[in-house]
Amino acid sequence: MQxxxxxxxxxxxxxLLENKEECLVLEAGIPFKEVKKALDFNITKIVGVVISHSHGDHAKYCDEYPKAGIPIFKAYEIMTPNLEFGNFLIRPFKLEHDVECYGFYIMHQDMGRLVFATDTYYVKYHFSNVNHxxxxCNYSQKIIDNRNHQGETVNALRDRVLQSHMELETCKDFVRANTTSDLYTVTLMHLSDSNSDERLxxxxxxxxxAGAGTKVYVANKGVTIDLDRLPFH
Incomplete structure (x- = not known):
């Protein structure tokens, strides 16, 4: 699985969560044509699309998929405790954003158990023996406060970020609480262009x-990450 x-x-x-036979699309915030290109135009392998919330950078192009006969799941509109798209089993869970928002616990025999959570200032759940x-990891409190003091951001924007996105220390707490020897990868998503530091x-x-042997990645555009069930353990 990649x-x-x-x-x-x-x-x-x-x-995209993709193996040779099928693909699950997470979020629809870019044109469908870019997804087609990434799949070498083999869209028949797309078993479904899941979307966390209604903001345009996550859902703007969601209407393009049903036109191609591809099922789409918006947990913020119709809540389903358990969902199957192909061989992917998906369980949504509530997140904390400024609109109704959900994360996803996704299972597949090729990758094991994956937790996906974005656009939330906190995740209240603990996940046992998660693999990915x-x-x-949107911003650092120190960076955003420093920019605010220098007049580079207005208070209203700063306050909105703090109330709807995940800060570095909160992200660290979540990863720490869910790290076991079964955790193979951590991928950091949605880093702010101005309030983050990718290397840090x-x-x-x-x-x-590091002690668990887990690999850490940043979800930069164009990055491909191996999510094999047993990549190095």
Whole structure:
């Protein structure tokens, strides 16, 4: 199983969980034509699309999929406790954003158990023996406060970020609480262009999981990550 990162920012979010036979699309914040290109135009392998919330950078292009006969799941509109798209089993869970928003606990025989959570200032759940974590790490409190003091951001924008996105220390707490010897990868998503530090964030998370042998990635556009069930354990 591979994770393909097609977009992970306020300009558009989309990720593919793909093996040779099938593909699950996470978020529809980029044009469908870009997804087609990433799949070499083999869209018949797309078994479904799941979307966390209604904001345009995550859902703008969701209407393009049903036109191609591809099922789409919006937990924020119709809540389903358990969902199956192909061989993917998906369980949504509530997140904390400024609109109705959900994360997803996803299982597949090729990758094991994956947690996906973005656009949330906190995740209240603990996940036992998770193999892969895809988690928002949007900003650093120190960076955003410094920019605010220098007049580079207005208070209203700063306050909105604090109330709707995940800060580095909160992300670290979540990763720490869910790290076991079964955790193979952590992928940091939705880093702010102006309030984050990719190198620092990666180092901070790596310091937490290094003892478990976990690999840390940042979901930059174009990145492909191996999510094999037993990649190195």
């Amino acid at each position: 994770l393909k990162c097609l977009g992970s920012s306020s300009s558009g979010n989309c990720y 974590i895809m988690i928002e 964030f990666s180092e901070e998370i790596n310091n937490i999981v």
